Amino acid sequence: MKRLWCGGRRVARALHAVVSWGLVGIVALQTFYVGWAVLVQPGDWRFHTNLGHAIGGAIVVAMLFCAIGWMPARFWLAGLGLYALYSMQYLYLYWPSEAFRFLRAFHAPNALLIFGGALYLARASWRLFAQAGPPRAARLAVILGAGCLVIASGRLAGAGVEQGSGTARPVVLAEATEADVPTAYRTMTSPFPLGDARAREVGRDLVVSRCTVCHGTDLTGQTVGRVEAASLVESARTRSAAFLMWAVSEGSRRGMPAWKAQLTEEERWQVVAFLKSLAGGARPGGTAP
Numbered sequence: 001m002k003r004l005w006c007g008g009r010r011v012a013r014a015l016h017a018v019v020s021w022g023l024v025g026i027v028a029l030q031t032f033y034v035g036w037a038v039l040v041q042p043g044d045w046r047f048h049t050n051l052g053h054a055i056g057g058a059i060v061v062a063m064l065f066c067a068i069g070w071m072p073a074r075f076w077l078a079g080l081g082l083y084a085l086y087s088m089q090y091l092y093l094y095w096p097s098e099a100f101r102f103l104r105a106f107h108a109p110n111a112l113l114i115f116g117g118a119l120y121l122a123r124a125s126w127r128l129f130a131q132a133g134p135p136r137a138a139r140l141a142v143i144l145g146a147g148c149l150v151i152a153s154g155r156l157a158g159a160g161v162e163q164g165s166g167t168a169r170p171v172v173l174a175e176a177t178e179a180d181v182p183t184a185y186r187t188m189t190s191p192f193p194l195g196d197a198r199a200r201e202v203g204r205d206l207v208v209s210r211c212t213v214c215h216g217t218d219l220t221g222q223t224v225g226r227v228e229a230a231s232l233v234e235s236a237r238t239r240s241a242a243f244l245m246w247a248v249s250e251g252s253r254r255g256m257p258a259w260k261a262q263l264t265e266e267e268r269w270q271v272v273a274f275l276k277s278l279a280g281g282a283r284p285g286g287t288a289p
C-alpha cells in the first residue's frame with residue numbers, strides 16, 4: 001500500500017515537471033504571438049489573448065500536482081508568486097483609471113518576470129524529479145510531455161480563433177450586405193442617443209488607438225498584408241449602425257479582428273457612434289462639424 005502511494009507521489013512530481021517546463025515554453029510562445037500582433041497582422045491579439053488564459057490554467061494545474069506530490073514549501077511559494085504575477089497582467093491591462101494608462105506598459109516587463117519565475121520553478125521541479133532516480137524512459141516522457149503541452153496550447157489558442165463566434169462571424173465583410181446582419185445585431189439598440197457628443201469622443205479615442213493601424217490614420221482604408229482594410233469613411237455612409245456593430249463585434253475571417261472580447265458592448269456602441277459621425281465629415285484628428 002505504502003509503495004503504491006509513493007508511486008503516485010512520484011508520478012505527480014513528474015507531471016509537475018511536465019507542466020512547469022510546459023509553462024516556460026508557453027510563455028516563450030506568448031512572445032511570438034506578440035510579434036504576430038505587432039509585425040504580421042497589426043492589432044490581431046486573438047492568439048495572444050487566448051494563450052494568456054492558458055498560462056493561468058497551467059499554473060493552477062502545477063499547484064495541484066504540487067499538492068498531490070507533497071512537494072516542499074518553496075514550490076508552493078513559487079506557484080503562488082507566479083499566479084500573483086499572472087493576475088497582475090490583467091490588472092495592468094484593465095486598470096480602470098485612464099490617469100494610470102501608463103501602467104499598461106508594465107505588461108511587457110512583468111512578462112519577463114513570469115518567464116524568470118517559470119524557469120526557476122521548472123528547473124527546481126526537474127531537480128526534485130531527477131533526485132528520485134527515474135528511469136531514462138520517465139525522463140524522456142517528461143521532456144516529450146512538456147513539448148506536447150506547448151504545441152497543444154498553441155494549437156488550442158489557434159482553434160479558439162478559428163471558431164471565433166461561430167455562425168455570427170462573417171467570412172468576408174466587404175461582400176456582406178445589410179441582409180446578412182444576424183437578427184441578434186439587428187434588434188440591438190444603442191444606449192446612446194443619436195449624436196451624443198460624449199459617446200463620439202470616447203469612440204474616437206478607441207478608434208484612434210485600436211483601428212488606425214489597419215484602416216489608416218485618416219480611416220480611408222489601406223492594404224494590410226494581402227488584404228484590404230476597408231475605408232471606414234465609406235462604410236459610415238453606406239452601412240447601417242447595426243451592420244457596423246456586427247462588423248466591429250464579430251470581425252471577419254479575412255483579417256478584421258472580433259472586438260467583442262476586448263471592448264464592452266457600451267464601448268463598441270461608442271465606436272459605432274464615432275464611425276457614424278464620419279459620414280458627416282468628422283475625422284479622427286478633428287472634431288465633428
Ligand code: HEC
Nearest residue numbers: 042043172173174210211214229230235247252254255256
Ligand atoms: C488587424 C487589422 C484591423 C484592425 C486592427 C481593425 N480592422 Fe476593421 N477591417 C480589417 C479588414 C482587413 C477588413 C476587411 C474585412 C473583410 O472585408 O472581410 C475590415 C473591415 C472592417 C469593417 C467593415 C467595412 C465594410 O463596410 O465592409 C468595419 C466597420 C471595420 N473594419 C471597423 C473596424 C474598427 C471600428 C476597428 C477598431 C475597433 C477595426 N476595424 C480594426 C482590418 C482591421
